[in-house]
Amino acid sequence: MEKQRIAVIDLGTNTFHLLIVSVDTRQRFHMLHRERKAVMIGRGGITKGVISEEAQLRALSTITHFKEVIDQYEVDHVVATATSAFRNAKNGQAITEKVLEHTGISIDIISGDTEAEYIFYGVKEAMPLSEENALIMDIGGGSVEFIICNAEEVLWKQSFEIGAQRLLDLFDIKDSVSKENVHDLLQYFNEQLQDLTDAIKKYKPESLIGASGTFDTLSDIYVIDQNIAVAPDASELPLSYDFYLKTHQELCEKNHNERMKIPGMIALRADMIVVASWLIYFVLDKYYIRQIRVSAYALKEGLLRCVTNQLIANQ
Numbered sequence: 001m002e003k004q005r006i007a008v009i010d011l012g013t014n015t016f017h018l019l020i021v022s023v024d025t026r027q028r029f030h031m032l033h034r035e036r037k038a039v040m041i042g043r044g045g046i047t048k049g050v051i052s053e054e055a056q057l058r059a060l061s062t063i064t065h066f067k068e069v070i071d072q073y074e075v076d077h078v079v080a081t082a083t084s085a086f087r088n089a090k091n092g093q094a095i096t097e098k099v100l101e102h103t104g105i106s107i108d109i110i111s112g113d114t115e116a117e118y119i120f121y122g123v124k125e126a127m128p129l130s131e132e133n134a135l136i137m138d139i140g141g142g143s144v145e146f147i148i149c150n151a152e153e154v155l156w157k158q159s160f161e162i163g164a165q166r167l168l169d170l171f172d173i174k175d176s177v178s179k180e181n182v183h184d185l186l187q188y189f190n191e192q193l194q195d196l197t198d199a200i201k202k203y204k205p206e207s208l209i210g211a212s213g214t215f216d217t218l219s220d221i222y223v224i225d226q227n228i229a230v231a232p233d234a235s236e237l238p239l240s241y242d243f244y245l246k247t248h249q250e251l252c253e254k255n256h257n258e259r260m261k262i263p264g265m266i267a268l269r270a271d272m273i274v275v276a277s278w279l280i281y282f283v284l285d286k287y288y289i290r291q292i293r294v295s296a297y298a299l300k301e302g303l304l305r306c307v308t309n310q311l312i313a314n315q
Contacts, residue, residue, distance in 0.1 A: 005032065006307055007070045009063070009080035010300040011107065013042040013141030013165055014213065014268060016059070018066045019300050020073050023308055031233070032073055037062045038268040042085045042141045042165040051089045059095065060102060067103040079307050080107045081299070083115050084142025084163055112159020115299060116145040120154055122302030123147075123211055126235035126295040135205035137283065138212045138298055139276045141165035146196050148203045156199040162192050162279070164214070164272035176255045177274050185275065189282045200287045207291035208284060211298040213269060214276040215239070219294045220264035221247055237294040241284075244292055248277045 003024055010017040020033040039062050041055040051059070063080075070078060086092035086109045096107040110118075119138045123129075129151040136147040142163040148156040167173070171181055171188075210218070219237040223230055228238050251259060251274050259270045283289065 004076040004311070005073060006304060006311075007066075007073070007075040007078045008300045008304045008307070009066055009078070009105065009107075010303070011039075011041075011059070011063075011080065011082040011086065012299075013046065013083065013085040013143075013163060014038065014040055014272070015141075016062050016066070017300050018069060019304060020070065020075060021304065027308060027312070029304065029308075033069060035066075035069070037065075040141075040165075040268075042163075045089070046085055046142060046165050047169040049088055049090050051085060051091055051095060056095055056098075060099060063099050063103055063105060067105060077307065077311065078105060079303065080105050081115075081118075081303060082107050082109045083299070084112070084140060084159075084161060087111070088142065088161065112143055112145065112161075113157065115143070116147050116157040116159050117154070118299045118302035118306065119145050119211055120147045120149055120157065120302065121305050122297040122299055123209055123295040124149075125301050125305055126297035127209075127293065132207070133203050133205040134207045134209050134293075135200070135283070135287070135289065136209045136211060136295075137215075137280070138210075139164060139214045139279060140212065141272065144279065146199075148199055148205050155203050158195055158199075160192055160196075162189070164276045164279075167275040167279075168272060171275075173271075173275065175271075177252060177278070182252075182278065185278050186282055189279060190286075193282075197286070205287075205289065207293060208280075208289045209293045209295055210239070210280070211295045214273055214280070215294045216296070217264065217266060217269045217273060218244060218247060218277075221262060222264075224263040235296050237296050239292050239294045241290050241292050244280070244284075248281055251277050 008019045016039045018035045022030040039058045045052040138145040140163045145159045219239045
């Protein structure tokens, strides 16, 4: 394949991502631009099945900015995907048509199953997988993807519409999480994740691989606390099981303002990280998993690899 520039746009429920790379003749990626914007399109409408007017304006403004950056880099191929908030919104398709009209960017609203597949490819790009089965977990604002896999294959995958923004809205959690909230959350996870429970019993994964926002922030907190040096382009990030448990306890005891003072915390994550952490805790505790790894790559990197492979196949 001749050297080309590819842009990937990942329109998540919380964050919009832009990734621009140059792909050389050996199919290696060279990063040209990486950017993320906290658009929060799920806010104010995710449990009602709509994307609000305010969220639409934020989305269109961000994608217009992304288009300007893409043009500056003279990109050869642009691919954009939208996930949970778009696929569950009554007006999701209409918004993609408006974006196409204003920017020329065509957005593919992907299924949860396709989302999980891209996440697997992203994680596989980021780190070596072993012969032992592992459970990949990607917590978004709208949905959560679980993939059971090993170095050879995906054994099982499924997307669940229980993302962090949905949980905050569904359980009306404003600041700190009460004991009643925790009881209701754990009961809800137990009910909603029965398919995962059945798959865990069958495939018995021995480690949890976290991908995307919540796990990135947990790793950032760990790195700062432990004074660990991490390369800017690292594809696997540090986090220990014991430190996670300590941090989980800390997150649960603090309110929003107190959580914001934790070194490594970001405003986008300060509220959602509590319900997300309870989901992580549920998975580790219920399925007796005691090893955590964190992938810096997820959907957008997996999509990038798939796009590159498709371009090669079409030549």
